[in-house]
Structure formats: C-alpha cells, structure tokens
Amino acid sequence: MDLLVVGSFTPSVLLDVAGRTGRLRDRGLEVREVAVTSSPGQFRSLLDGELDVGLTSPDNVLAYRFNPRNPLGELADVRIVAAIDRGMGLGLYGRPGTTAADLVGAQVGVDVGTSGFALALYSLAEGLGVTRDRYDLVALGSTPRRLEALLAGDCLATMLNAGNELIAEEHGCVRLATAAEHLSPYLGTVVAVAGEHHLGGARRLSSALLETATEIAGGGLTDEAAESAARRLGLGDDLALRYVERLRDPRDGLVPDGVVDTGSLETLVRLRRTYLPAPVPGEPGADALDAALAEDSGLVQA
Known part of the structure; x- marks a missing residue:
C-alpha cells in the first residue's frame, strides 16, 4: 500500500x-488526510513535500503556476x-x-485576500x-475557522x-449570494499536486474519488455519505441529508467525470484578472494568467 498525505481545508x-x-484500498492507497489552515500554507507544504496531494481551489493552482506575485x-x-x-x-x-447594505464599512472574513474564494x-x-473598497477584509484562515468567526461575531460576513x-443557516445566518447563481460555470475543488513525483498516486486517488462521486450522484451511498457528513462535519441528521443532496446538485455539487471544463477555467481567470491583475512587463494588456487557457499550459494533467 502506498501512503498519500492529502491536505484539505474542510x-x-x-x-x-x-x-x-474500499475504493482507495483497491487502488493500493492508504490516505492520511491533514487539515490545512490557509491556501499559502497548503501550497508551501505541497512544495516542501509535507503534503503529497491537495484538495484545493483551482484558482490556487492558477496563482501558484502562473502569477509570480x-x-x-x-x-x-x-x-x-x-x-x-x-x-x-x-x-x-x-x-x-x-x-x-450592512456590508459597507463592515469586517468581512477571507482565507487570505488573494485566494480564489476571496476573489469570488x-x-x-x-x-x-x-x-471591494467599501468593506474591511480580515484574514481568518480556512472555511471552518471562518464559520467559527462568523458565529462568534468576529466578522459580519x-x-x-x-x-x-x-x-x-441553522444558526440563522443569511445567504446573500452564491457562486452557483452568479459565477457559473465554476469549480470549487480539484485534486492538485506539485511536480511529477506524486502524479501517479494522485491519479489513482482521483479515480477512487470519481468512482465514488459517480455512485453518489446516481443516487447511491446515501446512508454512507450522510453518516460521514454527520461524523466528519458535525451535521445533524437533517443537515447531513441536505449535504448529500448538495453533493448531487449538478450546479454546485460533484463533478463525476472529473473534467476541468474550459468555461470554469475562464471564469476563474476572469475573476483573477479583474481583482488581482498580473500585468506582463512589456506586453500592454497582457496578463500572466492568459497562459493558463492555452492547450499546452500544463495546468491540467488528468
């Protein structure tokens, strides 16, 4: 069995x-999941070899592959x-x-101000x-930490x-806007690696995850997924079932075929060019992220 250390935010x-x-075992994998606290921390650990694989926002991969800033x-x-x-x-x-209207002048929590979720x-x-200039950003780290801060009143949104x-939502918080409604097509999570050393393991991991995703999206594994959501995320029975339904939602749930579609990449590049442009010296109008959309960019290695 090959050990893979996988870093995830939630x-x-x-x-x-x-x-x-048994799908991980069938592919000869033993996986140890490690909680990461921020995007920079996750990618630093990937580059230093402390993590083998990251479950992360694709925007992070774009930033660390193409943007020197x-x-x-x-x-x-x-x-x-x-x-x-x-x-x-x-x-x-x-x-x-x-x-x-309450956002004006308020403290709004982000992972870090340059992360993909911050751009969204x-x-x-x-x-x-x-x-963006009408509210104050406060860096609070990973999503579970931001939830704690929101519930504690350490940020307004x-x-x-x-x-x-x-x-x-169970605590009465208000959904102001969603990515599915306003940013689609969008990708929230991808399997990512640094270099080639763990590429094979990441492909085996992806195969196991996508086979599982296909069964869940098709209506299977309801009890298993709900029990896992309750145990791992601290959700009550009703919320755990809502989580499973969200997994099955084609708008913002699982991507059973694992395809990184061009439309979603274009959305992510547009967000980054809009809010964190990276001009290319000597090339007026060009941005470092433009290269991400080229077929030979090397960004996706399925």
Whole structure:
C-alpha cells in the first residue's frame, strides 16, 4: 500500500466514503488526510513535500503556476489532476439579519485576500452593489475557522461552503449570494499536486474519488455519505441529508467525470484578472494568467 498525505481545508466526505467503500484500498492507497489552515500554507507544504496531494481551489493552482506575485513569491510546477466539485454551496453568508447594505464599512472574513474564494467574494459583493473598497477584509484562515468567526461575531460576513454554510443557516445566518447563481460555470475543488513525483498516486486517488462521486450522484451511498457528513462535519441528521443532496446538485455539487471544463477555467481567470491583475512587463494588456487557457499550459494533467 502506498501512503498519500492529502491536505484539505474542510474534512472531505467524498474521501471518507471512498475509503470506507474500499475504493482507495483497491487502488493500493492508504490516505492520511491533514487539515490545512490557509491556501499559502497548503501550497508551501505541497512544495516542501509535507503534503503529497491537495484538495484545493483551482484558482490556487492558477496563482501558484502562473502569477509570480502569488503569496509565496515564486512560480511552482503545480497541476490539476481532476475536478471534484463546483463549489458545494459556496456563497457569501452574513450574520442573522444582515443585508447587502450592512456590508459597507463592515469586517468581512477571507482565507487570505488573494485566494480564489476571496476573489469570488469580491464579485458576489459587487453584484450586490458593494465594491471591494467599501468593506474591511480580515484574514481568518480556512472555511471552518471562518464559520467559527462568523458565529462568534468576529466578522459580519464571509464565504462558506462544504457543509459549513448549512451550519451557518441553522444558526440563522443569511445567504446573500452564491457562486452557483452568479459565477457559473465554476469549480470549487480539484485534486492538485506539485511536480511529477506524486502524479501517479494522485491519479489513482482521483479515480477512487470519481468512482465514488459517480455512485453518489446516481443516487447511491446515501446512508454512507450522510453518516460521514454527520461524523466528519458535525451535521445533524437533517443537515447531513441536505449535504448529500448538495453533493448531487449538478450546479454546485460533484463533478463525476472529473473534467476541468474550459468555461470554469475562464471564469476563474476572469475573476483573477479583474481583482488581482498580473500585468506582463512589456506586453500592454497582457496578463500572466492568459497562459493558463492555452492547450499546452500544463495546468491540467488528468
């Protein structure tokens, strides 16, 4: 059995079910999932070999592969192996009673200000009529940490997904806007690696995850997925079943075929060019992210 150390922001129900159904074992894999606290921390660990595989936003892969102004200050040979989901309910959530107008002058939580979910936040807030310069950003780390901060009143609003948004709703928090409604097509999570050393293992992992995703999306493994969501995410029975239904939602749930579609990449590149442009010296109008959409970019290695 080959050990893969996988870094994720929120505990992965899909990974857990793939393990419990024997699909990881069938591919000769033993997986140890490690919680990561921020996008820069996750990619630093990938580059340093502390993590073998990342379950991450594809925007992070874009930033660290193409933009020399990324938080680590260096370009890296990071690649996407497979698409996993389209955001899993990703949306801008506010404390109970919050309206769009309340965002003005408020503290709004992000992972870091340059992350993919932060860029989605800027776009969703702007769609509500509140531009980025009208609220204060506070870096709070991973999604579970941002949920804690939202519930504790340490920020007025933040981006939530992957079951965290369901807990927020149960506490009366308000869904102000969602990626599925305003940014589609969009990708929320992908399997990513740095370099080639763990590419084979990542492909085997992706195969197990996508086979599991196909069965869930087709109506199977309801009890297994709900039990995992309850155990790993702390969801009650009703919320766990809502989580399973979200897994099956074609708009923002699982991507059973694992395809990284061009439309979603175009959405991510557009967001980054809009809110964190990276001009290419000597090439007026060009952006470092333009290269990501070329067929030979090396970004996706399924």
